[in-house]
Amino acid sequence: MSNVSRLIKRNVYIPILKRTGSVLLAVGLLDIAVMAYCIANRISYSSSFNVFAVVAGIFLLRGSLRAASIVRWFAAFLLAGFLALLVAWPFMQPIDLTLTHMRLSPLSTAASVGVMALVFALLFWLYRELGRTPVLAACAAAGRKARDMRIPAAAGVGVVAALGVFLALLLGGESASKAQAMAEQQLGSAYQYHVSSLNIAKNSQGTFVAGVVTAWNAKEIRHVSVRWEEH
Structure with missing residues (x-):
């Protein structure tokens, strides 16, 4: 029996799914709490994690390989999108405006950068954990087709590029x-x-x-x- 077969038979992938599921569930619940606080105090707030993270976390805790595949796909999509956005940002907003905001509101800027860094780290961790050998082997054994992660990465870059072109046309008219x-x-x-x-x-x-x-x-x-x- 190969090492991969032993890993599948021993359900070694289950702790990985439970670990990532617990983190996603905690992040989702925290995000919902922050959103509720902001709504109650009429503070502007937007996030795409909350409900998605809670639902995905629950399915991962239940050992869903389909959820693992979907979450990893979206992690690759968002990671590529974030990186593309960093490159495109100087073309979407004047650099002087960005620097002025950093100088006049250093705490707000630091908080925003900190949150973005945490989100990026979370996405990278999810992508890496759900791409480990036991999880991929379990997906293959369950008959799930291996996903090419270059596709969501290209999609993430494409969305940002399309947004940049749209904004350039709209805001330059x-x-x-x-x-x-x-x-x-x-x-x-x-x-x-x-x-x-x-x-x-x-x-x-x-x-x-x-x-x-x-x-x-x-x-x-x-x-x-x-x-x-x-x-």
Whole structure:
């Protein structure tokens, strides 16, 4: 009997699934608690872990090899997406704005970087643990087709690239120029301007545009809401 067969027969993969499941469940419950606190105190908060992490954690604790395969796939997808986003970020937001935010809000910046580092570490750990030999061998023995992790990695990079192109087209058009001009009319030339978001909605009554323009200088960062109707 081969070493792989012995590992499968002894269910060596089960502790790995339980360990990763326990961590995911804990992270998901913590995320839900933080989200509830932020909602109750009207604090902006967004996360994609909460319910997904809880459900995936429960299935992993039950020894689901299908859940292990799905979680590893998404871990590869998100890891590649995070790395691509780091590369694309200077093209999505002016470097000077990023540096100004770091200088004016060092604690907030440190907290954001810390959370991102923890998330990245968690995803890497999940990818590595669920790709260990006992888990992959158990999947193969159960008749599950081996997944090519280059596919989710390429998908993660592709999503970020598509988002970057979309934002470049949206925020580089006439509507973005008008939004920036409207913000500059309110605050004057003492600021630099960057269109942070833009929403264009069309209906039978016309086209409605709303957006947020970030204005900054060496002393402060401000967010200006603009909206208008196009005929």
